Amino acid sequence: MSRVDLNLLMALDALLSERSVTRAARRLKLSVSAMSRTLTRLREVTGDRLLLQAGRTLVLTPYAEQLSQRVPALAREAEATLSRPExxxxxxxxxxxxxxxxxxxxxxxxxxxxxxxxxxxxxxxxxxxxxxxxxxxxxxxxxxxxxxxxxxxxxxxxxxxxxxxxxxxxxxxxxxxxxxxxxxxxxxxxxxxxxxxxxxxxxxxxxxxxxxxxxxxxxxxxxxxxxxxxxxxxxxxxxxxxxxxxxxxxxxxxxxxxxxxxxxxxxxxxxxxxxxxxxxxxxxxxxxxxxxxxxxxxxxxxxxxxxxxxxxxxxxxxx
Missing domain, CATH: 3.40.190.290 (D-Maltodextrin-Binding Protein; domain 2)
Incomplete structure (x- = not known):
């Protein structure tokens, strides 16, 4: 599992739900430049562009739309699994x-x-x-x-x-x-x-x-x-x-x-x-x-x- 980075999963969840690099960065308490670099890594890992510019906003690609139905539950499960029981x-x-x-x-x-x-x-x-x-x-x-x-x-x-x-x-x-x-x-x-x-x-x-x-x-x-x-x-x-x-x-x-x-x-x-x-x-x-x-x-x-x-x-x- 050397290619798996759960931090990327949390970042992907933020990007898909916020549909904004700036808001996703704020949600994860990262700089905008760090979130931009993370989006680049996500594109490399998934082989998909995920978010595309549409005027002044970002829209999801068809594959990102599919992921948006699965990733939030996966992110919550991963966070719960790796957090303290209480x-x-x-x-x-x-x-x-x-x-x-x-x-x-x-x-x-x-x-x-x-x-x-x-x-x-x-x-x-x-x-x-x-x-x-x-x-x-x-x-x-x-x-x-x-x-x-x-x-x-x-x-x-x-x-x-x-x-x-x-x-x-x-x-x-x-x-x-x-x-x-x-x-x-x-x-x-x-x-x-x-x-x-x-x-x-x-x-x-x-x-x-x-x-x-x-x-x-x-x-x-x-x-x-x-x-x-x-x-x-x-x-x-x-x-x-x-x-x-x-x-x-x-x-x-x-x-x-x-x-x-x-x-x-x-x-x-x-x-x-x-x-x-x-x-x-x-x-x-x-x-x-x-x-x-x-x-x-x-x-x-x-x-x-x-x-x-x-x-x-x-x-x-x-x-």
Whole structure:
């Protein structure tokens, strides 16, 4: 392609549309003499005179008339291809599917809000929520998952993360549970009730049980389920207690979520560290304009939904 000069394509587009060497030069920010030399080169390359004098104006040759139907689109395509991605990104015309791997709680509490938010800005975008069976990074590497939301539990060194919000564990039980008849929930009374534990892997150990080792207590784990939403449903319909992230009980958009589902949150009588909920993705998507826009939308939504949480009051339904 030694004879191909894309600068000539841009100059040809300007000359054919302006039909004036002076106006074409002004459009491309060149001198008139430089544009005249470019026209000479174009005539040599194409073997056609392209523009001819007709009195005080220039007219197109029949071949130039044919080119005028094709060159503008070619020039725009060449410029878009060789420009930075963000310069050709238009969210309103974006047609893409983003696959997210999240917990069921995120889908229940923010899935509809996120979908509405994305649809307003980009009607051609579809969201797909994939089940979160584990924390394996391979689907991110393989492009099967565009964005994961949750705790970072991968050792993959290349994976990118961004903090969305801070979360912490709280207790949850059905409204009217006898545990909450007294305002203060102590560890002895709490551990004496039956518990439903959440574990994606099926392991019957958690940070909660590790914290109980210090006072020398064990809770009575009667059921192990794979999701926090399942644990909450079981607590709603029984005297079982559950431990869930506080984000599962509601947010700024759904402040009455726990109460409307017959549940009440309370402070755990244990010192359990807070933890980060992050957006997780593969670095090949770092500079993709569509993915950058999508990440920013997710982060803004989470910031609005989960401002710093107040201390739970066990005497009333969790906000």
């Amino acid at each position: 310069h050709r990104f238009d969210v309103a015309t974006l047609k893409q599917r983003f696959t997210l791997r999240t917990g069921e709680g995120f889908i229940d509490l923010l899935g509809a809000t996120l979908t509405d938010r994305i649809h307003r800005a980009a009607p051609g975008v579809q969201l797909r929520f994939a089940p979160k069976a584990d924390w394996d990074a391979q689907p991110l590497r393989d492009g099967l998952i565009d964005l994961e939301i949750g705790i970072v539990k991968t050792a993959a060194p290349e994976i990118r993360t961004r903090l969305l919000f801070r979360d912490r564990y709280v207790g949850v039980c059905r409204i009217g549970h006898p545990l909450l008849r007294n305002r203060v929930v102590n560890v002895e009374r709490w551990s004496a009730y039956g518990h439903v534990m959440t574990s994606r892997t099926g392991d019957a150990e958690s940070p909660i049980d590790a914290a109980l080792e210090s006072p020398g207590l064990r809770r009575q784990v009667r059921m192990v389920v794979a999701s926090y939403t399942s644990a909450m449903q079981l607590a709603r319909h029984s005297d079982l207690l559950a431990v869930v992230p506080q984000s599962c009980l509601g947010n700024a958009f759904m402040s009455d979520y726990a109460a409307s589902n017959g549940l009440q949150g309370f402070e755990l009588p244990l010192d359990i560290p807070a933890f980060n909920i992050s957006a997780i993705w593969h670095p090949r998507l770092d500079h993709d304009p569509a993915h950058r826009w999508f990440r920013a939308e997710v982060q803004e939504l989470c910031t609005e939904a989960y401002p710093p949480h107040p201390t739970l009051d066990s005497s009333r339904p969790c906000p």
